[in-house]
Amino acid sequence: MSTKQGLDPNQGGDATKKTYNKQATGVAWETVQSHSAEHDLKLYGSCFCPFVHRVWISLEHKKLPYQYVEVDVYRKPKLLLDINPRGLVPALRHGDWGSYESTVLMEYLEDLNEGEPLLPKDPKLRANSRLWADHINRHIIPVFYRYLQAQEAQKQVEFAGELKEQIGKLVDAADAEGPFFFGKDMTFVDVQIAPWIVRLQKVLKPYRAWPDPEPGSRWEKWVRAVEENEAVKKTTSDDQLYLDSYERYAENRPNTSRVAEAVNSGKGLP
Numbered sequence: 001m002s003t004k005q006g007l008d009p010n011q012g013g014d015a016t017k018k019t020y021n022k023q024a025t026g027v028a029w030e031t032v033q034s035h036s037a038e039h040d041l042k043l044y045g046s047c048f049c050p051f052v053h054r055v056w057i058s059l060e061h062k063k064l065p066y067q068y069v070e071v072d073v074y075r076k077p078k079l080l081l082d083i084n085p086r087g088l089v090p091a092l093r094h095g096d097w098g099s100y101e102s103t104v105l106m107e108y109l110e111d112l113n114e115g116e117p118l119l120p121k122d123p124k125l126r127a128n129s130r131l132w133a134d135h136i137n138r139h140i141i142p143v144f145y146r147y148l149q150a151q152e153a154q155k156q157v158e159f160a161g162e163l164k165e166q167i168g169k170l171v172d173a174a175d176a177e178g179p180f181f182f183g184k185d186m187t188f189v190d191v192q193i194a195p196w197i198v199r200l201q202k203v204l205k206p207y208r209a210w211p212d213p214e215p216g217s218r219w220e221k222w223v224r225a226v227e228e229n230e231a232v233k234k235t236t237s238d239d240q241l242y243l244d245s246y247e248r249y250a251e252n253r254p255n256t257s258r259v260a261e262a263v264n265s266g267k268g269l270p
């Protein structure tokens with residue numbers, strides 16, 4: 001529901017406020033266009049959404065044929081609600097079956113056993129992948145949003161410290177050489193965190209002065225490898241899209257999203 005015609009609820013009636021993009025840009029836009037033809041396997045996504053980004057990177061990494069369908073997630077079109085009654089993206093449809101939740105969808109794509117796998121074969125390494133994916137979901141992502149939405153300088157310092165600490169734990173668990181979590185190839189854990197690595201640079205850096213990774217560090221090696229990865233590049237829009245789409249979070253404006261509300265009310269992320 002828009003407060004004034006054409007404006008989104010997060011703009012609060014002020015047309016000068018930036019809002020989320022409704023279409024990918026740059027290289028990601030080219031990818032959208034080359035995956036616009038009708039296909040059995042459909043990703044319903046919103047171009048700015050990092051949870052969508054994970055599933056999109058997985059599809060590109062595996063080189064599976066698929067159709068990308070952009071949805072305005074805050075307006076909840078029926079085709080999204082038909083698959084996901086919670087009304088969140090990403091949602092995936094495969095034939096007449098559908099499901100949602102980015103991590104579940106990544107596992108589903110893995111279970112198709114088509115294209116390049118992201119999970120290793122060894123059960124112990126698979127468990128290790130899931131353990132660190134859980135760390136990302138539980139300890140890194142929520143702090144990313146708390147930090148971005150925090151308006152008081154003291155809180156920002158606190159959350160910046162917490163984010164560094166939680167990223168540090170992940171780096172300590174990773175292969176010493178890298179550049180990726182398990183070594184030279186991108187796998188499940190890398191894809192789980194990749195969208196937020198992209199957004200550290202494109203969102204937290206401009207809005208919260210998040211520092212570049214320390215030159216020569218293991219983290220720097222990882223960040224660069226993720227940024228240079230083909231599947232990541234093909235699903236990433238131009239910088240401006242992220243700047244515009246995240247202004248509402250950085251200003252902690254009302255009616256931003258369910259993620260933003262959960263953070264403000266101290267609840268777990270949706």
Ligand SMILES: N[C@@H](CCC(=O)N[C@@H](CS)C(=O)NCC(=O)O)C(=O)O
Pocket residue numbers: 046048049050051052073074087088089090100101102103256257258259269270
């Ligand atoms: N736990 C979900 C989170 C998905 C999510 O929060 N998506 C956001 C967009 S980035 C959304 O759909 N928001 C809709 C809303 O706030 O109403 C997942 O991993 O897929």
